[in-house]
Amino acid sequence: MGILEISQMVGIITQVAALGVSIGVFWWNSKQKRHEAMYAQANSISVRLWKDANSKGNNQYAVICNRSDNMIYDVVLAPSVPNKGTPFIHTRGTGTPLPPVPSGQWCTPFSTAGLNGMCAFPWVAIAFTDSRGQSWIRDAMGHLSTIKQSPLDAFGTELPATYADIIEFPIR
Known part of the structure; x- marks a missing residue:
């Protein structure tokens, strides 16, 4: 396996990891927004x-x-x-x-x-x-x-x- 194949594999792994992090952040933010909406009136x-x-x-x-x-x-x-x-x-x-x-x-x-x-x-x-x-x-x-x-x-x-x-x- 040459350097070119290794660098391509590292690039793919990096993109997959970035996509996973993006999905995790999106999920967390949507969960927080649902929580805030649920408590919005009660907190008042x-x-x-x-x-x-x-x-x-x-x-x-x-x-x-x-x-x-x-x-x-x-x-x-x-x-x-x-x-x-x-x-x-x-x-x-x-x-x-x-x-x-x-x-x-x-x-x-x-x-x-x-x-x-x-x-x-x-x-x-x-x-x-x-x-x-x-x-x-x-x-x-x-x-x-x-x-x-x-x-x-x-x-x-x-x-x-x-x-x-x-x-x-x-x-x-």
Whole structure:
């Protein structure tokens, strides 16, 4: 085998390797784009507790922030407590179902009664269905994950559900 045949063989091997790398990069990029599309709306949803210091009494609200352009559906809030090694603790049947939540910031009166104690810091978890039909849960630690069941089932919400009202935030 001469030098010419060896150089041709090296050239062919190099081209095949480059084609393999190109296919791998294309596959990886398409996988990343699918992942980003799947999480796009869910990453734009958050919830926090807010106490209205300007009103009489101790009014506490859950503030839902939907920074996406689409509504979220089957929204359920549940009181929870962040805990070491446990993402959140909630009591089944304590979920508060909400109507579909449009873009923007919205709030609803929300109670965390009974979630007090040593080192307990009450918070709120949210479960919802995005515009693509995927159900999600964001726990009290802020972790986002997909769920197989509906948000109403995730928090053991009694059916038929009574939906809480939402009002635009900030409260005027």
